[in-house]
Amino acid sequence: xxxxxxxxxxxFPKNASQAVQNSQLRYNLRxxxxxxxxxxxxxxxELPDWQxxxxxxxxxxxxxxxxxxxxxxxxxxxxxxxxxxxHWARDAAEANRIVAGLVQATGEREVVKVKSxxxxxxxxxxxxxxxxxxxxxxxxxxLIVQLGDDFPxxxxxxxxxxxxxxxxEIFLDKMPExxxxxxxxxxALTEAARLHLRERxxxxxxxxxxxxxxxxxxxxxxxxxxxxxxxxxxTLPETLISVVGIEKLLPSWRDLExxxxxxxxxxxxxxxxxxxxxxxxxxxxxxFHLVLLDNGRTDVLADEVGRQALRCIRCSACLNVCPxxxxxxxxxxxxxxxxxxxxxxTPQLRGMSSELDASLPFASSxxxxxxxxxxxxxxxxxxxxxxxxxxxxxxxxxxxMKVAGWILNDHVRLAKAQRAATRLRGLLxxxxxxxxxxxxxxxxxxxxxxxxxxxxxERGGPDxxx
Amino acid sequence: xxxxxxxxxxxxxxxxxxxxxxxxxxxxxGCDVDFPAAQTCCGQMHVNTGYREEGVRLARHFxxxxxxxxxxxxxxxxxxxxxxxxxxxxARPGSRGAxxxxxxxxxxxELSEFLVDVxxxxxxxxxxxxxxxxxxxxxxxxxxxxxxxxxxLLRNVRGLELVPLPGAEExxxxxxxxxxxxxxxxxxxxxxxxxxxxxxxxxxxxxxxNSCLMHIGGxxxxxxxxxxxxxxxxxxxxxxxxx
Numbered sequence: 001x002x003x004x005x006x007x008x009x010x011x012f013p014k015n016a017s018q019a020v021q022n023s024q025l026r027y028n029l030r031x032x033x034x035x036x037x038x039x040x041x042x043x044x045x046e047l048p049d050w051q052x053x054x055x056x057x058x059x060x061x062x063x064x065x066x067x068x069x070x071x072x073x074x075x076x077x078x079x080x081x082x083x084x085x086x087h088w089a090r091d092a093a094e095a096n097r098i099v100a101g102l103v104q105a106t107g108e109r110e111v112v113k114v115k116s117x118x119x120x121x122x123x124x125x126x127x128x129x130x131x132x133x134x135x136x137x138x139x140x141x142x143l144i145v146q147l148g149d150d151f152p153x154x155x156x157x158x159x160x161x162x163x164x165x166x167x168x169e170i171f172l173d174k175m176p177e178x179x180x181x182x183x184x185x186x187x188a189l190t191e192a193a194r195l196h197l198r199e200r201x202x203x204x205x206x207x208x209x210x211x212x213x214x215x216x217x218x219x220x221x222x223x224x225x226x227x228x229x230x231x232x233x234x235t236l237p238e239t240l241i242s243v244v245g246i247e248k249l250l251p252s253w254r255d256l257e258x259x260x261x262x263x264x265x266x267x268x269x270x271x272x273x274x275x276x277x278x279x280x281x282x283x284x285x286x287x288f289h290l291v292l293l294d295n296g297r298t299d300v301l302a303d304e305v306g307r308q309a310l311r312c313i314r315c316s317a318c319l320n321v322c323p324x325x326x327x328x329x330x331x332x333x334x335x336x337x338x339x340x341x342x343x344x345x346t347p348q349l350r351g352m353s354s355e356l357d358a359s360l361p362f363a364s365s366x367x368x369x370x371x372x373x374x375x376x377x378x379x380x381x382x383x384x385x386x387x388x389x390x391x392x393x394x395x396x397x398x399x400x401m402k403v404a405g406w407i408l409n410d411h412v413r414l415a416k417a418q419r420a421a422t423r424l425r426g427l428l429x430x431x432x433x434x435x436x437x438x439x440x441x442x443x444x445x446x447x448x449x450x451x452x453x454x455x456x457x458e459r460g461g462p463d464x465x466x
Numbered sequence: 467x468x469x470x471x472x473x474x475x476x477x478x479x480x481x482x483x484x485x486x487x488x489x490x491x492x493x494x495x496g497c498d499v500d501f502p503a504a505q506t507c508c509g510q511m512h513v514n515t516g517y518r519e520e521g522v523r524l525a526r527h528f529x530x531x532x533x534x535x536x537x538x539x540x541x542x543x544x545x546x547x548x549x550x551x552x553x554x555x556x557a558r559p560g561s562r563g564a565x566x567x568x569x570x571x572x573x574x575x576e577l578s579e580f581l582v583d584v585x586x587x588x589x590x591x592x593x594x595x596x597x598x599x600x601x602x603x604x605x606x607x608x609x610x611x612x613x614x615x616x617x618x619l620l621r622n623v624r625g626l627e628l629v630p631l632p633g634a635e636e637x638x639x640x641x642x643x644x645x646x647x648x649x650x651x652x653x654x655x656x657x658x659x660x661x662x663x664x665x666x667x668x669x670x671x672x673x674x675x676n677s678c679l680m681h682i683g684g685x686x687x688x689x690x691x692x693x694x695x696x697x698x699x700x701x702x703x704x705x706x707x708x709x
Binding site: 012013016017020026323324327328361362363364365366367368369371372382385387388389390391393397398401402404405408409410411414418421435436438439441442443444445446448449451452453454456457458461462 | 473475477478479480481482483485486489490493499501503504505506507509511512513514515516517518520521523524527552555604605608609635636637639640641642643644645646647648649650651652653654655656657680681683684685687688
């Protein structure tokens with residue numbers, strides 16, 4: 001079973017400083033993110049109305065979130081009248097309890113899973129394991145992560161940190177049926193995974209999924225995927241349980257059209273994803289349960305600035321353009337949601353009481369590349385800055401910023417401080433001690449000038465020169 | 467034209483040469499440059515580090531100091547973006563502060579915007595016989611959307627050879643206090659940026675923000691590369707007579 005991120009120690013700067021030293025990881029990440037980034041840019045550039053689509057995506061999500069209470073009830077009624085059962089889960093514990101209970105009621109001890117962020121967020125696999133139920137991931141990359149006892153490091157491509165020879169090792173170690181002469185050729189690895197999974201699909205009576213979208217007017221759930229494993233899980237088992245965040249709702253079929261364009265282009269850089277599965281209630285005798293998950297979302301919705309994070313459709317375009325993510329990968333964020341979206345989502349969903357979660361809003365240079373590519377126009381830098389004002393600050397930093405603010409609020413004080421800096425500049429060592437070494441470990445300090453601009457201006461510098 | 471210069475605290479304190487260049491450039495182009503002495507800082511460092519209260523105080527100070535001017539020019543994409551893009555989010559809608567911001571913010575121009583959009587000049591008569599590459603800083607690129615304005619100005623500098631910078635649109639890793647709060651990632655980004663700069667064979671790396679150049683230049687200098695950093699204003703202020 002893969003471990004859970006919950007309660008992970010450390011903080012982002014510490015985790016990141018270790019990750020940047022891993023040159024293999026840096027190479028893998030750079031190659032993968034730049035490839036997807038390029039593909040996305042290509043297919044987005046094809047659409048002359050991309051900005052209009054983006055604005056429509058944002059508007060639909062904002063409308064839905066503003067009327068979420070109404071649409072959730074509409075969804076519940078539609079699913080129920082189509083023969084499904086709807087469950088409401090306030091938090092992770094409640095959702096896990098509901099799902100475990102549903103699986104136990106079938107008498108089964110194992111389930112197959114469609115790749116789902118919501119079930120990772122609540123640590124469902126671990127919770128099921130505690131009840132003696134084995135959950136098998138069927139998405140290739142999730143399978144690699146699960147077999148490797150590892151954490152996912154990317155929303156779309158969770159095994160982005162692994163290269164093919166590592167994957168071969170994992171398969172040899174954890175799949176008893178693979179031959180010892182398995183090569184690290186990608187088709188060979190994929191075939192080994194196919195054989196491994198096929199048997200699971202045919203055997204399993206219960207499947208667990210998430211959903212990319214829920215359509216309130218019809219009660220339809222929608223899953224987009226590339227491998228076909230999702231279609232297998234959704235259609236073969238006798239019981240299907242879907243755990244879906246309450247923010248995944250769309251009012252109508254019409255709205256889906258916008259997102260079926262936005263998501264694949266932003267996510268995999270494809271015009272259209274290979275498999276789109278849609279189902280409404282209990283289909284062909286299948287027992288269907290929908291678990292609607294809050295787990296902090298209502299609190300996020302109450303925040304005027306932060307609520308835009310609930311527009312997220314988990315495309316991961318922001319990860320692929322983020323210069324910070326590119327250099328450290330997903331594990332440093334200590335959450336199933338890494339990268340820029342994780343830096344604003346995790347502290348809102350989990351709060352900022354842990355050192356790690358409180359460090360996440362600062363895991364960005366505020367370069368704005370994430371906002372530019374976001375298909376639903378989440379102003380991630382804006383939310384980061386807002387969260388920074390709510391995050392706990394170190395006492396020494398707070399004192400320093402107070403003094404700086406006091407000096408900068410008055411030009412006479414500022415001029416005095418500038419003159420003092422010039423007088424004392426000879427005492428400044430090339431390498432600074434303490435926290436200031438964070439600058440001078442890798443960078444020289446700028447030279448402090450003979451006089452400030454304002455002193456030059458005051459003494460008539462401009463005219464002296466002319 | 468009467469122009470108020472917002473020098474920015476970083477330029478005022480550490481890079482007065484940039485301010486001097488702006489004054490000489492704008493005077494050469496016929497502007498009457500005023501330096502409101504009470505100005506200090508736009509408050510970006512405080513706001514972006516999570517010290518909103520201090521930042522708002524500085525923003526209020528800025529709006530008071532520059533209230534009476536028709537045109538404010540700042541030699542910094544980042545500080546101009548702070549005033550134009552972030553100030554409006556700091557004040558309560560409908561408040562007096564919001565009105566003051568709505569009044570002053572649209573009059574604040576980054577230097578290349580002022581030259582190209584207001585003065586309608588993309589040739590400022592400069593001379594700088596060197597190989598130069600240009601780094602579009604994040605806030606000037608994605609905040610202010612300066613586009614090709616700086617490049618147009620640089621291409622018209624006599625003697626200057628402008629070479630493209632690979633990965634130009636990627637952040638250099640400065641990010642204000644990010645540089646010291648996440649030093650390892652900042653340094654890794656800086657190392658990639660400086661490698662790209664060295665690959666161009668340029669003598670000078672130019673940008674519209676001295677704060678980013680301080681990080682890039684500090685890295686280049688520690689590596690003893692010999693590549694110089696220069697603010698856009700300093701290149702544009704250079705003339706044949708001054709060489």
